[in-house]
Amino acid sequence: MSLDPSTFATLVPSRYITFTLPYHQDHHLQISVLDSLSADAASSSTAAMWVPHGRECDWIFSTFSGHLQLLLSCPTTHPLSRLILIGNLPSYSHPTSYNSTLYPSSSTPLRQNLAPLLSALAPKLDGEIHEVPVLIYEDEVVKSSILEICEGPCVGQLLIENVELEYDGVKEFRRRLRFKRTPNFVQTQMRIYPKNGYKLENLDDMEFELDKGVLVQPYLSPMVAGISAISQFLEGRIRPKALCLGVGGGALLGFLNAHLNFEVVGVEEDEVVIEVAKKYFGLENDELVHLFAEDGIEYVQNFAKNVSEESMFDVIMVDLDSSDVALGVCAPPVQFVRKSVLMAVREVLCEEGVVVINTIPSSKLFYERLICEIKDVFEELYEIDVGNGENFVLIATQLKVGNVSDANDGVFLNKLKQVVSRSYIESIRKISKTADVQASYFMRG
Incomplete structure (x- = not known):
């Protein structure tokens, strides 16, 4: 089926078109064109991106959700x-292992030839034709080895x-660990180290051990640092309880x-995610770590109906x-930002407890709403900018x-400072009014 060139003359919100283009003898290119959810002709900005050689099958570059996140996160003015993505025609239907040294970068002549x-x-x-900037996708990944794809x-x-x-x-x-629905977002990552050192060049042939002593996901250490808000209440507690x-x-x-x-x-x-955590990330289900395959919001709401003082949590x-x-x-998720859900969270939390929430705001309005809902239910609210x-x-x-950073050192707080950066604990700031929220959000960039 041929495409009418006039198809692309206008913006159509959320429109997504993928097609194959012959290029030099037997070589074909995969072209994808995605318009933003709120495409506005008055403020139109277009960019193209080259798909890294060898990663054409990666969900980041081969799915609508991956392209959408690329569009939303492109570093443009x-x-x-x-967003227009251009790459070689994928040779597989699923992500495969990758080695950057085997794939030279796209040549300048090729880019010039595709300018028209x-x-x-x-x-x-x-009626004007504007030059389309070409972006190069870069990250720190040198090699990858797929261990398993499941559903x-x-x-x-x-x-x-x-x-x-x-x-x-x-x-x-x-x-x-990555999900296809949000392939650009790493759900979980842990540091690993080769059992045989660096003797092997092929990542597929290397055996690894997990390093459980450090949290490499950027927001996890700040989340743990948030416990310092109630460190004075945890002094002397032999086995505090946490709900994750x-x-x-x-x-x-x-x-x-x-x-x-913690228990x-x-x-x-x-x-399936729980089984993956056990098989590949060393998670154990024992007398001190209890795992449940349930919707988290529903779990809290049901637990709140029959909670007792002995079953309450110190940290959520x-x-x-x-x-x-x-x-x-x-x-x-927006389902969490409801007063009934937050009230249920409060019901299962002990009087001296703390709730620590990882947030990735989709907009300033969402973040303000989240802040307001939490402040309506809880006594005090603090924030760490990761x-x-x-x-x-x-x-x-x-x-x-009171002032979290002024908490007197005790056994628990000293232990906390040994396992997470003190800078996160010292950066905790209180949110007392809407202006604080706005200031925080706009300071991000």
Whole structure:
């Protein structure tokens, strides 16, 4: 089927077109054109992106959800209205292992030869043709090795991979969990190290051990630092209790149990995710780590109906993200931001307890609403800016705890400072009014 060039002259919100283009003898290119959900011709901005060679089958570059997140996160002066992706025709139907050294980068002549195509695929504004900037996708992934691709009844397809990263010439290995519905977002990652050192070049042939002593997911250490808000109440507690809504690979649960002596209850909606956490990320289900395959929000609401003082939690960690692809990556889900849900969370929390929430705001309005709803239910609210341009950690307490950074050192707080950066504890700031929320949100970039 041939495409009418006039098809691309106008913007159509959420329109997604993928087609194959012959290029030089037997070589074909895969072209994808995505218009933003709120494409506005008056403020149109278009960019093209080259798909890295060897990663054409990666869900980031081969699915609508991956393209949408690329469009939303492209480093351009103005929000993009259209993103054009160009890459080699995929040779497989699913993600495969990757080695950057086997794939040279796209050549400049190829980009120049495709300039007329990019002009034809750009929307026409007032009859003018604008040059389309070409972006290069870059991340720290040097190699990847797919361990398994499976499917869960709730989260859909998921992928477990070992990756070799390189930061300023320094290599590091990690094990990652990604979902197809949000492929650009790493659900869980743990540091791993080769059993045989660096003798093997092929990542597929290397054996690894998990390093459970460090949290490499950017927001997890700030979440743990949030417990410092109630450190004075945890002094002398032999075995405090934590509820984790959202398990993923279980890095947070295992860390709380192993390094801070918590008894932990983890709730994850998909049984397959729990099995993956056990098989690939070393999560154990024993007398101190209890795992439940349930919807986290429903679990809290049901638990609140029959809660007793003995069964309450000292800490509740909320690490839930939205399953709505149209929102991109957003946390917590809008279903959590309801007074009835927050009241249920409060019911299962002990009087001196704390709720720590990982947030990835989809907009300033969403973040303000979340803040207002939490402040209506809890006594005090604090915040940590993770500093990665995406995450904020919100910390809500049942009681007034004063200035968190002025807390006197005790056994628990000293232990906490040994396992997470003091900078996160010292950066905790109180949110007392809407102006504080706005200031925080706009300071991100």
